[in-house]
Amino acid sequence: MQPLPTKQTTRLYQALAEKLTRLIASGEYKPGDRLPAERELAALYNVSRPTVREAVIALEIEGLVEVRIGSGVYVISQTPSREGVERDIGAFELTEARILIEGEAAALAAANITDDELAELERLLAEMEAANLSGAGAGEMVDKRFHEFLAGCTRNSAMQSAVEHLWMVRNRSPQCIRTFEKSRTKGHKPVIDEHRAIIEALRSRDPVAARTAMREHLGRVLEYLLASTEIEAIEEARAKAAAQRDRYKVSERL
Template identity: 60%
Template sequence: MSTAPDDGNNQPMPETQRLYEQIAQQLAISIASGKYEVGQRLPSERDLAQAFKVSRPTIREAMIALELDGLVEVRLGSGVYVVNVTPPAGETVAADIGPFELLEARRAIEGEACALAAARITDEQIEELARLVAEMRVENEHDVVRSEDADRRFHELIAQATQNSAMISAVSTLWDARMRSPQNRSLSTKVRASGVKPRIDEHTAILKALRKRDPDAARNAMRDHLTRVIDALLKATEVEEMERARAQIAEQRKRYARPG
């Protein structure tokens, strides 16, 4: 189990909690104890990841949880700032599957579903997938995303093409979790506000592999697509661009400064 360096405020973290939830709880305890005061910027994502010995996406999930609880404000390009010592609502928002954890699972499961579907998909299902890609393209052109319904139907239709009830159920369950989770909904709102939309070229590549009935190509296309989704979400929720820019400017000034 990962824990941050002992500062006197750390409490044992139950193994049954999700990793990001454990970290959010530790940070909430630090905020409540006064270690981080209202208006203060939390340590950088990199520093927190090193302190807790976890990945940066896990730290980002913890920040989303703290923001939902009303304890912090995430300012894109600047950092994460404490805004309340305790949750204004009096209680924390129920934790659910984290956004990046969910995408990791989808990449593994949907990649294999796509490979299996390539060997079993019907011509009618291929044409329906093509219609869904066209629907996503129209929505993108008109800057409309209808709850990502076409995107979900695309992925669930591929699962149905496997003709495997367990695979169909697994994919549907992951999408249900995505729609249910407050953490996922919060991230989706931020991502849409930043202009991220379903990638037509990536869905087209998946469709192309399925048309060829090529399991390896289908698996790789789906995995590549979900990997790029993860990358896009990380970029869209980056909060420390300004900090890095300042560091780069300072380094350049140092490098090119005239000798005193």
């Protein structure tokens, strides 16, 4: 199988989603059929497994497939139920950019932040902790304000604008919205201790420590997203358990 096209205007997950959409429309995969496993699709089209997950989320949003955790991805329609859904930046790609950009924003803020601004970050952290307890994703709203306020502490309007744009995409992209919904369903919320570590690094006016704390925090966000979009983990565990049972049955017959 030839690798997917990699035009600058086409993201890899979009190219894979378009390919799978055509295969579904042509009847290669019919309603009720299970798509090849994630690892098979990744090998077949020479893409990463996160790229496969992004493509599956795009098809899920458009009503073409249904994800059954522990079983796989099944075709439910040959035509999209939602027309004109924009296949925008995905959550994995976005979070990777946040690690790079917000890491540098934290480093720059460490050299410029005031005591009053540190106090405001502390206030936002307390609000975030209370919002987490209230549920319904309220903590994420405060999380946005925390990160955007921190970006303003850089005294660099371009850096602040970049961070605000990333958050705008996160909250508008159908891809991001669906992926973060999956993460929220798994119980993932803004982690207070990780944000506190960022504040303490800023308080020490240590750019290296601030960059590290921010990157570690967003690296864990990426880990949560990967975990919450895992489709095959239970399926693989069941397969191993079934193989183990079969081996024991053979042993009993000997």
